[in-house]
Structure formats: structure tokens, C-alpha cells
Amino acid sequence: MKKFDKERLLLAVAGPVIALVAAMVLTSVVLVASGKSPVEPYSLMFQQATYSDVQVLIINEAGMYYLAALAVAVGFRMNLFNIGVDGQYRLAAMVTAVVGAHMSLPAGLQIPLLIVVAMLTGAFWAGIAGVLKTTRGVSEVVSTIMLNAIATSVIAYLTLDDKFGVPVGNNNTTGVMHESGWFPGIDMGDSGEIYGFVVVAALAGVLYWLILNRTRFGFDLRATGASQSAAAASGVNAKRMMLTAMLVSGAVAGLAGMPILLGDVHTYSLSFPTGLGFTGIGIALLGRNSPVGIALASLLWAFLVKASQALDYEGYDKEIAVIMQGLIVIAVVVSYEGVRRWGLRRQQQRVGEELAAAARAAGDENNGNNDSVKEVAAR
Template identity: 50%
Template structure:
């Protein structure tokens, strides 16, 4: 048993190490083929980030982690919720409009706005869930189309909800009052920089803990994972698959609704036409890189933020485009998928050999008894 546990730990460590080695080799080959300075690029990307960059990495990882959790909920059910990008757009707009009206004072306004964001994201994801269980429409197609619908719908609604700011051409909702903003967490005592970490990093941590608990410690999480592993087996055990599809899509959409909240309440204080895009698609990569594991996605989000922040120095420090980081990120995701599959197959072969050896050892005394 101990030997088996050590082997499992070794395989678990081998997968990410193999992924890193493969990613480094493939990226180096790409740099050589493009004629870019390999050493200079790696020197820029491997240097220690500045204190202000560390804060920016944590802030970006906070948002990406929420996006990854939203995606991972669907992945656990074997559902591909590609619509996180549209869900968080609609949710952020709804929360910004509600919070900007200041119907409620201070923290009560913030809490209710978060609930509004979750409800809006859940309802938008529910559309894809209903289409799948009632009409058999693939959730991939439905959510991709809903992304486009969300983008243009919010752009249209923003024109009516926008508040004109004197001396500015920016289009945005009403700016939040001071008492409706979440204060940042200062790390000046540790890093020596006045930049602050989003206060809603606490929300991201709570979401991660809730995700881990529900998926691993509840009957619902077991049913969800069982359905994702084998729908026919889940049906045989009494799980209502259609209900699980609806619930998992709603939960995924609710988590997606929180993606833009650190930006809304901790940085922008309004929803405008300059809102950050692509967070939903980045969440897919982070969820894959973290293997849908609550802790693993946190590490993957930090890595993603690290690469994004240090990419700004590529053009100056190495003379190459900062778009190179997009290639590196893509290579990392592919490397992780390949590495984990290779390690999984290797582990399966080792397990088969172990079982065969044990069966052979048990069969030998019986054969000797029969011969005697």
C-alpha cells in the first residue's frame, strides 16, 4: 500500500514537471524558428517581478481564478461552458447599474449587488442549460452564440444607462459612491509598494473553498462528478441527469457572475465600454492548467498573471512582441494536456502490472495445491 501511495505521488509530481519541460522545449524551438533571441526572452520572463508587478499578478489571478472556477463546475459535469465571457459581461453590467443607483447604503449595497451579479449570470447560463435538456442543443454552440448576444445586448443597454461625464468621451454607468467601494488590502509593509490587492480577493478564496467542499464533500458533488464520468452509470444509480445539467449550468453561471466584481468594486467603480474582455476564455485555460482542482487553479491563475505582467517587458528587454506570451500560454496548456495524458496512461499500465503480479502470486499456491 505504501509503495502504491509513493508511486501515485511520484506520478502526480511527474505530470507538471513533464509539462514544464515540454513547454520550455517547444517554446524554445518556436523562438529559434522565428529567429528571436532565446536567452534574452527567458531572462525577461524568468526575472523576479517588481513589487508593483507582484500586486498586479495577485489582482489578475483573483479575477482569473473566479473565471476558472466557473468553467470547472461545468467541466466536472462534462459540460463545456464556453459562455463565461458573456455571463460575466451581463452580470457586471447588471450589478453596476444596480449598485450605481445607491438604493442601499454602503456594504449592504455591495452585498446585494453581488447577489444581483450571481443571479444575472445564473439566468444567462440557464438559457444554454434549457436548450440542451429540452432541444438537445450543444452547450458549446449555445454558449458561444450567447457570448455574442451578451456583447451586443450590453453595448445596446449601456447607451441608455450611460452617465455623461463632463470632459470625457468614455461611456459608462454611474460611478459608485465611496461607501459602495471595497477597499483594497495594503501590502506596503511587506512589498514596499502603495499598490493594493483587491479587497474581494477574500471572495475568490471563499468561492474556492465552497467549490472544493461542494465537489468533494457533498452528495451533490458526487452525483455531479459521477454524471460527468458516466452518464449511463449515473442514470442507473438514480441520478436525474437533466436536473444535474440545469443545476450545474446555473451554478457555473452564478460563479461567472462574480468574475467582474473585483474590477467593479475595487478598480473601475463603473461598467463602461473599456471593460476588460477575454476573461472567460482565459478561465478555460486556467481551469485546464489547474486540472479543475481548487488549489491547482489558484497556482495556474498566478502563473497566468505572472506571464501577462512580465510580457510588458519583452519588447524593451528582448526586442520581441509581447504577443509571444500568448504563444507561450497556448503551448503550456497543450503541454499540460499532453503530459497529464501520458502520465495517466503510464499510471494505468503500472497499475495493470501490479494487479497482474498480485493475481499471479495468489494463483501460484493454488496451482501447487492442485498439483499435490
């Protein structure tokens, strides 16, 4: 492997590794300050991860995190900060649940229909922010935050008893979806069932990489995110790319709730998971918008969530994992900036070395030419 390639690999790995180490050290400091062991919680969590049933829970959770983080990463690649993933996936899950409860088709048609409904709903909700950004210059950060709140109100309204709501005890649901829309899972025996939609999430990661790195659209997306003026000079419509990026981001966000909706609960209710969109931001940052990096970060996040639940039984607060997650996000931002500056200095140093080497080579050549001239003159 060339020296340059080794440095690129080092730069890619250094950021997340430094962030994880820093987060663990700072979490240990918090534990010591509270009079707790700084080592035992980690030992207990790693022990939990060896149990097959916990492993199934981690994989299922990671599948949802992965899709949410991919949605965020699409926006990041375009230099857009789509904070609205949370509202987009919740609204998409609710609409999909309503369609699944009121429409019954053969499984070969029902499941694709529900997936399309989820993607269209998420894209529509994200598209509102995209239109405001491209036509009125409204910051996507502000608009998507407001759309999250609006989505919550829309969901509450549509799940009323006289709309699409079906009361079940103290909870309002959208009714159980027809079985033809249930996504088959992977039976792991006594350990539980892995959501079959996890496979779809993995395929979405592959498709994300292919589109981003092997298509004209992916090149235009990255180019516009890097420099709108340079992209415009090459013939790329920056505003159209912004809108398209928001639509794609929203479509992927719409899938984030599908693993649990189609694979487990089969209805939307007040107990449906929330916060996936904000979790996806941290995971996308940690994974550096790379499909493989996001996958590893999703598994780490899911591990912290699921393995930490056993801490309550050992006298530790499970919120330790939440503290660690927050510290990871802070450490990621700091470490990536430090690594970026170090990489920039190394690049400048390398260019300087190459220029110096070229100058020396030119000087040696000139000296050789001068010697030849002197020899001819002497003859």
C-alpha cells in the first residue's frame, strides 16, 4: 500500500477512534465522580452483547438507525442539514399504517405498495422544506424543525377516533394492518426474530454507495455540496439538486420506521419509537456519511441502547449510555476538526516536499547542462 493511501486510511479511522476513546474516558470520569466503578458498567454491557437475544435486539434496532442515518447522510452530502428526519419517518409510518389497515392486496403487491407509500410520504414532507429553501431561501434547519412539530400535530389529528384512530385501552392506534402487509422476518428460535426489513436497509446502503460514487447524479450531488458556484459553472442546476437531495433524503427517512412497523407492531400508536431522526444525525456524523461507517456506528449505538438496560439491575443508571452517546457526538465534531487540520497540514507539507524535490532535480539538470557547456568551450 502506498504511503499516501496509508495516510488516507489513517485519517478516515482516526476521527471515530479518537471520539470513542475520548467518550469512554469522559464517561469513566463521570462514573468516578459519582462514586461508581469506571470499568464494571462496560464489562456488564459487553457481557450482555454475548447473549443471542440481545444480539437480535441490537440488529433490529441498528436497522432502523441505519436508514435514519442514511437519510441524514444524503442531506450532508449536499451540505444540507435535514433535521426533519424525525417528523418525516413518523408521519410516513402513520400514513403507511393507515393504508395497510384499510387496503388488502396479495403480499406481492401489498408490501411494495406500503414501501412506496412510506417513501412518498417522507419525500413529500421533506420536499416542503426543499421548496422553501430553493424558492424563498428559507434555511432547511429552521423549516425542518418546524415541520417536525407540525408532523406531530398532524399525526395526533389523524389518529383521532373520528378520523383513522382505533382506541385500544388508553392508547390510540391506526388499527392492525392486514397480514399481507407484514414483512417476513428471520426466525432465530428462542432468541427472537430479526426484522426482514434489515435486509432492505442493507440493500439501501449498497444503493446509496452506487448512486453516490458510480452515477452522474451522485457526482453532481457531491460537487454541488462542495461548491455551488463551481457546480453551476459545470452546468449543474444547484437549486434543482437541492430539491432533489431533500426529496431523496425524505424518501429514505420514510423507510426508517418500516422495520418495526412491518416486522413487529403492525400498527401506529402513541408508543411508536420516536427520536430516530435525531439519533441518525449522530450516527451519520460518526460514520462520516459512509455506508460502512454508518453501519458500524448504528451497531454501536444500538449496542449502547440495548446492552445498557441491564445496568439498572446492577445498581448503575442506564442513562450512562445516554451520557456516552452525547459525549460521542461532541467528541466526533472536535476530533474530526482536529484530524481535518492535521490532514491539511500533512497535505501542505507533502506538496512542499514535492516542490523542493522538483527544484533540486531542476537544479541538478541545470548544473549538468552547465558542465557540458564548459567541456565544449574547453575543447
